[in-house]
Structure formats: C-alpha cells, structure tokens
Amino acid sequence: MTESDLSRVGAPLPAPALSVRGLGPAEVTVADLTAGGGALLLFVSEECPTSAMALRRLGPLCGAWQEAGLTATAVFEDPLEVAVRVARRLGWQAGVAAEDPPYRTSRAYRLVSVPTAVLVDRAGTIAGTVTGWDHAALVALIGRAGALLGAELAIPEATEPRLKPGCSSKAAIDPELAAAISVQAGTDDVEEMFERGWTDGLPVVPPTPDRVEAMLGSCDGRVSLGPVPPDMGEATLERVAACAVLAGCRPAYFPVVVAAAQAALDPAFNLHGQAVTTQPAGQLVVVNGPVREAIGLNSGMGALGPGFRANLTIGRALRLLVTLTGGGMPGRLDRATQGQMGKVGFCVAENEEVSPWEPLHVERGFRPGQSVVTLIGSDAPLSISDHRSRTPEDLAWILAWAAASAWSTNWWPLEEPSVFVICPEHAAMFRAAGWTKQQLRRFMFDAVHKPAAELRRGETTPFVHAAGPAAQVPKWASPDSIVLIVAGGEAGRYSAVLGPCTGMGSQIVSREVGSPWPLTT
Amino acid sequence: MAADYVSPFDERVRAAEPLAPRPASISGRRVMLLDIRKNRGAEFLDRIETLLQAAGAATARTTKEIFSKPAALALIGDITGQADLVVEALAD
C-alpha cells in the first residue's frame, strides 16, 4: 500500500473527469480545482480509519495550501450528507465531494484502496499519487506540489504511525454488486435488529448514533434514571433514547418517555415484580395535560387501539426499556403465562375535554396545566357494552359488575386498582345527572358485593373464609381501588375496565413530564 | 470500523448468549474460510487452509462484499448451509 508512483516513468496521465457531487449547485471539475495552480484530491471513505486519520492530519494544512494555490478536496465514497458530517467531525474544512455507487470516479482513477491522495497539476495531468497513509511519500508529494506552485507547502508532522494501510476502495468491487448492496443496506439493518434480539417481535427503528442524538436533544445521555429490573441494566438517558428510537418515537415524545420511565422505576411501583410475574399485567401509561395535544396523543375515537404514533410508540418505548435494558423479555425473565398485547405498549391519553370530571392528574394533586404521566400495573381491557341504561344508577351498576371477575371471580376483596375507561357517551349520562367521580366510585363500590357463601368456590381469600356465609363481601377493599378516566370517541357506548396487577404492593405512581429541559440531574 | 448502533442494553449485566457447541476435532468437518478482502488476507487464508487440510478438514473459500459491513445475512445463511465451522480473516 505504500507504493507511490512519483517515480513512474512514462507519459503523464490526464486526470480523469470527476463525476461527484459538491456542496454547491455547480458541477465540480478538475479544471476548477486546479485553477489556483494545482489540486489535491484525497479519496476517502467514512468507514475507513486510515481515511479518518488522513483527514485529521491533513485538514489543518489546507488553509495555507489554498493560499499558495493548492486546492484540496476530500472525495468521499459515501452519500454527500455523510461526507459533510464526517468532514466536519474530523475538522476538515477544505472542499468536500461525494460519489454515488458505482463509484465511477474512483474507478476512473484506478483506486484500489482509500485513502488515496492524487496531485493534479494546472494542465490537468496527474503529478503523483500516494496510497494509504505513508508519511514519507506524502511529504514527497507535497514537495512536488510545492515545486509546481513555486511555494513551500506545510507538511504533516511525523507522528506515529507513519505508515498505515488503508481500506478497500468501494470501486474495487464489482459495480453491479456495489449497487445491489447499497440498495440492500436498509433491509439488512432491519434484519440486523431482529438478529441481535433488539426487538419485541415487531420491526424496530435501528438506533443509529444520529437518531439517538436527535432523540436526546439537549439532554445529557450519561444521566441515569437508575437500574431497570430485572437485569438491573442502567437506564442512562442514552439507553432510554435508544429504546425510544427503537420504538419509533419522535424526539418530541422523549420527555413523556422519560417521565414514564421515571415513574416506572419508582420503587413504589414495583416494576421488578411486574416484569417477572406469571400475571399478564403490563404497565399502563396514562397521560394528562397540555402535552397530549402538543405531541398528537389520541384521547378520542380509538383511544385504546392502534392508529396514533404517539400513543403506540410511547407505550412501546417504555416496554422496550423493560424488556431490553431491563432484560424482562418474554420467555426469559418475563414469565407471564399468557401475557397480553398491552405488553407491547399501552399508553392512553385521557379525554379531559369531554370528561365531566377533574382529570386523573388533578385528582392526584397536580394542577390542570401540568403535563403528567401516571403508571398503573394493569391487565388487558375488558369491554363493557351498555346501550340501554336510562339512569346513572343502572349504568353505574353495569359498569361495576363488569369488573366483578377482574383478576378473579371470587378472590375478593381486591385492594389493587381496577381502571375504568369511561367512554364519552357514558360519561355524559353522569354529567347530566350531576354525579361527581366520588359519587360514582362510591356507588360502584357499594354495588358489587356478594355473600361470602357464594365466593367459596375454588380459591378463597382469608377474608371470605373468616366471614359468615351471609356476610356481604365487597369486590374492592375500598372505593379508592376504583380508578376512573374518560377516553374514547363521542359516538358509541363501550367503556372498558382494566383489571389489576395484584399481590406485589404496586402503587400507582405519577410523574410530571420534565420541565425545564434538559435533564441534567 | 463502521459506526455501530446505540445499544439499549447495559452489557455489564446482560446475560451472555452461549456459543455454538464445538466438535471434538475438525477431522472430516467442512471449514469455510471467509475472506474479508483486506490486504494479505487471501494469502494468509491460503496458509490456514493448507494447515486445516493437513489436519483432516474439508475446506472452502468465500469472500465478503464489503469488509467493513457485517456480511449480508444471505451470505451467513449460505455459509451455514455449506459449512460446519468458519474461520474469518484477516482484520488488519
């Protein structure tokens, strides 16, 4: 690789025409580049460490070279935007150009490897080439350029390594293959994610450094939210951002993802228990406040289903944090017997606008104008149809009794929360009757009672066991176990209830969506 | 090397994936020599190939399209159909 053909005898070769993209609209020609007296073309590739070294070491010299009449251009065998980014990162401020496959220019210049430095004189003939990083040969080449220009040109310092081979030029492979590979690159990335086990079974967005950087915004990626159970992988913001990218989030969603992660990692939530249990529970994320509209969260028609990027990807980002960073992967540490689709992700925005009541976050002590996420360990939704109740009492009775078998038909009472998602039409009935949330809650609690004798089939709670056969046993330990939110479209009379995750002391945890940003502590 | 993705995993705690089980010897096995097309790699593998054959292995050669990218999964698939063992060289 250290060949230099400065001493080659024979007719000087004309420098082949350039077929490259420059930064401006005008075509990049050899004549333009040599107008000042001479041109140095430095063929490089993004993936080549020796190319990077050459750009770093020669970059600082280009300014002085330009003044003496030598125009330096880095010709990348990469897309233009990659070339610009890499050049900027390496401090190369001279000319940048880029070649597309099948790299005709590299081929025309007979490149075998990159980096290759080609000196072209004013007449457009090649005055010398150096392949790879060869300090001595480069000094000779620059000396040759200086002789052409009648100037003394700065040379790179003789730092180690003074000799380093380059990498194969992309022109060195078959052109059709090169074209085919550049097309395939996208599909290979998607398969690579599956190959590495970085998915939840669905395709993910590969977390390239650029995407993760964009997701982080001004956040410090090194800040950690703490260990994620069950593996206890550290949830650095960089990893949380990687999960958000994988999930398909937009950067605008990231503050909500972080707040959800913070809430989920609160010890009171007991994410560990949820991540390894045989129960099907997932982590329900309820979002309140102005952030809903700001990022396009859906709280109307289809609120519990697919169709809206913010809802689906935010829920998914949290779950990827648990399954990847936390290692809570189904079939491995996640032992859910059947699981449920909410474990792909479940993010619900409350329809505060049509709700007759204060929203969930206000109930929990936040101001209406605050944006808040609330995490609840929850089962899959059970649909509750009611099309014919004419009184709030009848409707409340129907809603409450739908939940009688949530978790279990007779393991009563339950302390852990059941979450009722009341559709707007159902909520309207309570509005018309002037019922507060507390009244509804109280009614529902009172409605669902059974005599202990009827609850002694199969497993029996100590409470039921100790009670007299006629004693009335409530479904819920208290009305506080009934959580009420409003969501859904304004036409249709289907509400839903999500059963609890039980027996692990999991508390509902709310967290304000971070402000101010960036998160640095 | 090509810029990699940002991993969501904390490698310090991630359970290691197991390697494929090893045969007791290479005698009679098919070894694929995967050339990543860097300089001197082909000659280096020539010598390794000779040594493998002397040790009783059947050998075959193949190359990667672009040294710096992971081999296309199609190539990996082809190799698994054709070989019992793989030697990949020479990263320089």
Added chain:
Amino acid sequence: MHDLVHLERRGIPAVGIATAPFADEAIEQARRLGMPGARMVYIPHPVQLLTDDELNARADAVFPDVLAALTGGWSDGSPGGTATARTK
C-alpha cells in the same frame, strides 16, 4: 465480530483472526452484541510489509489457537477470547 456472532447463533462454531490492535474493539463489539464469549485469535501488527515466508510463519504460529477455538480445547477465561499475539 457481527459475522461471528451471527454464525454462532446459527450453531456454527466460528473464529476470527485479526491483528493485535483490533483486540480492544473486538472485545467491546462482542459485548455489545450480547456474546462476550465470541472467539478471536490475534497476530502481531503489521502484516502489510511481511514477506510471504513471514506471513506464513504468522499463520503457523496462530494455527493451534484457531483449532482450539473451533473445537473443545479453549478455555473461556477472559471475555472476548484470548489475545494470543505471538511475538515471533
């Protein structure tokens, strides 16, 4: 390293050969890919300027480790395989 990991996942024992300066990067890559035990053997750097005889000698020197990596005779003491850069 990606290739080695892909192959191992498919049940194909594999070994990569690189020059010694690659060791740090290879170990890091193997960890990031979830397979810290992926096997590499190393020869001294550089190789570009070696004569054919010298290059063959490198191959000869590392061959026992190549065999060990592919068969049962490897001790997984250190993560990412053993850096067996011979000095000859």
